[in-house]
Amino acid sequence: MTLVLESQLPLLIVMLTLGTVAKVRTVGSGGEPGALSRLGPAVLVPGRMQAPALLVCAAGELVLAAGLLVSTHPFFRWGTVAFFAMSTYVLLELRRRRPDAGCGCFGEVSSAPVGWRSIGRTVALTGLAAVSVWSPVTGWAAAAGWVIAGPPPWYAAAGVALLALLSPEIEELIDRVRYRAPCEQRHGPAESVTLSKLRSSGTWRAHHQDLVSAEPYDSWRELCWRFFAFRNHEDDDVVFAVYLSGRRPAVRMAVVSREGSDSLPDYIPVSA
Amino acid sequence: MGHPSVERRRVLAAAVLGRTGAVPGADPGDEEPLRAVVGEVLDVSPHLITIETPGGVQERLVIAPWATAWNGSDTTPGDLSVGSMVLMRTLRDGRVVERIWADTTRITGTILSITGKKDLTVELDCGPHRGHRSVVIPYRASGRLQVRHPQFEPGYLFDAIGIRRDGASLALLPATSQPPYPARSVPPPPPAYAGTLSRIAGTATWSDTFDEEERGAAYPMLERTDTGCPKTGVSCAGLPYLAVGSLLQVRNVCSNRSANVPVVACGCMAGRFCDRCVECDTSPRGRIAELSPSSYVELGGELIKGCFNAQIGLG
CATH class of the missing domain: 2.40.50.140 (Nucleic acid-binding proteins)
Incomplete structure (x- = not known):
């Protein structure tokens, strides 16, 4: 019987932590102005309070997750029940007042309008939290018990399956992976990051002693390439092109004479 | 960052990636090429117009019998007033005028x-x-x-x-039906499939903030750090990133003309508009290029209509 009581604690802790991370990332990334105003409980507060409201919510979740993990104090147990019960009320209210807004439970991933699945999930989480109130061990001990005493019992897996069924975010994530914007439409890394990737490439090591200065005189991005233009000692242009995706991207270089049209293309595709 | 030589960027990029260098200008097609001529009216009669170009050269052009003019309302070319700035769509290497827009x-x-x-x-x-x-x-x-x-x-x-x-x-x-959202909240582009289309469709508009005879375009999707324009990089059309100096191949779907137009400015305002053009059909949403008046007219666009359905590719 005690196994049943503690079986849902690790799941609750994982859910709360994921919620915290996703909310902090959403606030941190900023996005387009106005994006926050379409998310979750934040739409119910005035504009300048929206980011702090999301952060306070994230901090609350983190405190509850940490409490469930290391302590058996009833404050955290009942706090979790109260948190999810309140979320259910907030989502119902959100659905009534702003049917266009997403629940924001997992930051901007939850931007689809609140449906019965999101509300069902908070109800389910309230139930799971209520079951865990009388668990005799901490979340940490429950998870450690699975590692020592064999695989988790079937009702833990059932909890995961129930939540997965009630999470519209999973479909959203699958869609994002499938329809990922091609590299040329994505916001590129900063110029300095690409420049340091160039400097750690074999092509750069082979040619950098010919350059007058290690700083490019011009740099621009076109499609999935960033170009850096340098001068060499013969006053020709040396141009490097660095591919923008991948950890060790392809680097190409060419020397182009400054006397107008007759270029001396010298491509060296390097798999650096 | 300034642009030491944006013309040079095209040569360098073509050399390093082994592209064949395209040249700016209209693609020779079946249609008779159009030329835009800009100038100040010195004298006008029903059949002949004399202008002074921004370069200070006087030119005399023949007005075609079917030519029409616009100076706030439709009028005949002979009624244009001396001293107004005109942009003319001409045939036969810029000698025969068929449409005049004055002070537009x-x-x-x-x-x-x-x-x-x-x-x-x-x-x-x-x-x-x-x-x-x-x-x-x-x-x-x-x-x-x-x-x-x-x-x-x-x-x-x-x-x-x-x-x-x-x-x-x-x-x-x-010039358009106003988008219903505030300027700062542009809708996001539709989800893109990995493996992009080689041509992107949308609406092409014009703007008069270019130099008088300049051929070029303002493009919304530029990197903010490269252009020093904090408001660029926004568009609801799913555009690829390009640079100032890139050559854009613009095709007017309505008149079936196409031309290579260099990107000369950041189109931060064009990127805010998520509208459609209904010039010959209903275009997909989003302004994909804001052309200079001369480029726009040479692609067969009508200035007072404000847009044409366009496709773009990299020249």
Whole structure:
């Protein structure tokens, strides 16, 4: 019987932590102005309070997750029940007042309008939290018990399956992976990051002693390439092109004479 | 960062990636090439117009019998007044005029304030490069403009075509149906499939903030750090990133003409508009390029219509 009581604690802790991370990332990334105003409980507060409201919510979740993990104090147990019960009320209210807004439970991933699945999930989480109130061990001990005493019992897996069924975010994530914007439409890394990737490439090591200065005189991005233009000692242009995706991207270089049209293309595709 | 030589970027990029260097200008097609000619009217008669180009050269052009003119309303070429700035669509290497637009201007921006009771004065923010602009909406045009600008209040977008008269800009015709969202919340582009299309469709518009005879385009999707334009990189059309200096191949779907046009400026204002062009069919949403008037006319565009359905590719 005690196994049943503690079986849902690790799941609750994982859910709360994921919620915290996703909310902090959403606030941190900023996005387009106005994006926050379409998310979750934040739409119910005035504009300048929206980011702090999301952060306070994230901090609350983190405190509850940490409490469930290391302590058996009833404050955290009942706090979790109260948190999810309140979320259910907030989502119902959100659905009534702003049917266009997403629940924001997992930051901007939850931007689809609140449906019965999101509300069902908070109800389910309230139930799971209520079951865990009388668990005799901490979340940490429950998870450690699975590692020592064999695989988790079937009702833990059932909890995961129930939540997965009630999470519209999973479909959203699958869609994002499938329809990922091609590299040329994505916001590129900063110029300095690409420049340091160039400097750690074999092509750069082979040619950098010919350059007058290690700083490019011009740099621009076109499609999935960033170009850096340098001068060499013969006053020709040396141009490097660095591919923008991948950890060790392809680097190409060419020397182009400054006397107008007759270029001396010298491509060296390097798999650096 | 400045642009030491944006022309050079094209040569360097072509050399390093082994592209064949395309050249700016119209693609030779089946259609008879159009040329845009800009100048100040020195003398005009029903069959002949004499202008002074911005370079200070006098030119005499023949007016075709079917030619029409616009100077705030439709008129005949012979009725144009001396001293007005004209942009003409010409045939036969720029010798025969078939369409004249006099003192035409386009006012695109975000509404900052609206004052006045009968004739309205609208203050607009036209983007970081173009600054603020003040425009007068005469009473007779205000109904026509407001019906296409239902959110006629600060923070929303404004786009109109009009004329310059005595140093003031008069807005006369709406250039689009105003997008229903405030200028700062542009909808995100539709989800893209990995493996992009080689051509992107949308609407191409024009703007008069280019130099008089310049051929070029302003493009919304540029990297902010490269251009020093904090408002660029926004578009609802799913555009690829390009640079100032890239060559854009623009095709006018309505007139079936295409041309290679260099990107010369950041199109931060164009990127805010998520509208469609219904010039010959209904285009997908989003402005994909804002052309200079000369490029726009040479692609077969009609200035007072404000847009044409376009496809773009990398030249």
